[in-house]
Amino acid sequence: MLTLAAPAFAQQIALHIEDIAAPTFQASGISAELESSRFTATIKQLSVQGHDWKNVRLTCPAIILERDTIACTQGTLTEEQSWPVRFSYAPGAKQLMLDLSLPAREHWHVEARWGKRWDIAANIDNGKAAHFRTWLPQDMPAPSAGVINGKLNFSGSDTNLLAADMDLRLAGIAFSDTSGLHAGEKISGKVRLTAHPVNRELVWQGEALWDQGEIYWDPLYLTGGARLSARGRLDPQRVTLAQASLHWPAIGDISASGSWDRTSRSLSASSFQGTQLALDPLYRSFALPFLGKTALAKSAASGKMDIAGRFAEGKIQSLDLTLDHAALQDKDGRFALRDVHLKLPWRAQAATSADFGVGGGQVLSLPLGGFTAAIQMQDKKFSTPRLDIPLLGGALGIENFQATSSPQGWRWEFEGGLTPVSMEQLSAALHWPKMHGTLAGVVPRVRYDAGKLTLDGALLIKAFDGTAVIQDLALLDALGPAPRLQANIDMRNLDLDLLTRTFSFGSMQGRIDVSVKGLELSNWKPVAFDGSVRSSPGDYPRKISQRAVQNISSLGGAGAAAAIQRSFLGIFEQFGYSQLGLSCVLKNGVCHMGGIAPAPNGYIIVKGGGIPAITVIGYNPSVSWDELITRLQRVTQGNSTPVVQ
Structure with missing residues (x-):
């Protein structure tokens, strides 16, 4: 009017x-x-x-x-x-x-008609994307640069959209939010959308091409090179995605369909499928960003993957996953799995079985042989009755493995044992001096829950012709950047001859007991313990070579070297002893040391016995842990000298 x-x-x-x-x-x-x-x-x-x-x-x-x-x-x-x-x-x-x-040269041409039916049409030439800042919701990143060219056409009746036609070209788009967690730069591409009414529904189809630019959407970082095409229907109750196809040349093709409930604003049903997807870029772009604080933070994957899934009633209903000639490797060389095969058909309401196989691999330089396993699945519970992993001429056996997913995370448990492993192969794999004999053990029930791994009983290991028992073992934040370990360790009747020959320490005959109470490791480095080495009780030969005397004395400090009697030491190659012992209580980076008995201004490490006899005395009651480690690394150089009495 x-x-x-x-x-x-x-x-x-x-x-x-x-x-x-x-x-x-x-x-x-x-x-x-x-x-x-x-x-x-x-x-x-x-x-x-x-x-x-x-x-x-x-x-x-x-x-x-x-x-x-x-x-x-x-x-x-x-x-x-x-x-x-x-x-x-x-x-x-x-x-x-x-x-x-x-x-x-920015130009906007808009035509509008309203009434019972309404139409809006716009032609945009070099339109600044920043103009859309005020049209977007407050919580969405705001565009700050770039231009838009194209046309928009919308028509409807009252509040109902009846037809749409959009054809836009984007160039140099940049956006960000105040938190800095969502941003994009130099984005270019095309967006095309059409919709028309059919039988009281709005039938639509569209295509989006992202050919250049970078997007950071915490924690994901993605670069351009993808095309998405989709078609579906729109009615007052729901938005239906009849078919969508994502073509990402570096990864492969993924298709999907689904339905969005407009009233509840939730996904009511969906399905997706991808075939022969490249694991390397898929893992690097979409998995690694979520693994930054775990042991997998520096890992890389390769191979091919098939995946298909179905979602309904707010839950995942099925998942089919196939890996073909896949591999997972840590860039620091801590672990690797090669030639991995997996066929996993999981169903929410049915029991199924997955086939899993590994051609070979390694853990901390220890080579693993190939193995296979059948994994039983029931909803969120996974189990396998037996798994044998070949290791250095023996095998690590895992029995009754069970894993369950919960809102607090994954929980799993197993028990098993280690059949005799060649110590020679073990030392070669770890680049240690050559060791002799075998290593075997019994693994009690191991439990993992909320990032904490614990043993229900004692871990029994046989090595150096003796036994080792590990109790109260707990590993916290096992997959994190700084794992922590707690344990109590008792070793009995270890053969000194095997030990000293292994580490070029000098010849020693006898047996020793080792006790480590309250052991605490942070990122695999000791921060606290109460440890001691003592002669085992019993009747057996007790001899110590000149080289071993020199190396033991170096652990007791520089005072021993000042009191040496070189002429007497040079006469004999071996000495007798009745007892030996050394202790360390580590606290705040300092090792408080002791021996088998006190001595003037020090403590006795080796007590003489037999002919010829020698007694070794330590003079440093407190030593920096780093310094003690340095001394241990120097003992094979023979440049320290003992006190001879």
């Missing part, structure tokens, strides 16, 4: 224009003045798609005023900024044409 009011004696006309209302466009508080041919109009509030502008001012120096049309060919539109504008408004026909010309 257009009304004119002016005194008979005035050259001025005041206009009142009724409010404009459409489902996506409203204007209210419109007032205007016409003086000669100069026209000025103010809109108190303008709303587009729920976003408001206040006190929008339009100035036209030469208005065209006809029976049912107001037009301007050279006007200025002012809100926070000023832009050249031309427009044509027909109140009776409820039509509006708006043409904006902005700097940098």
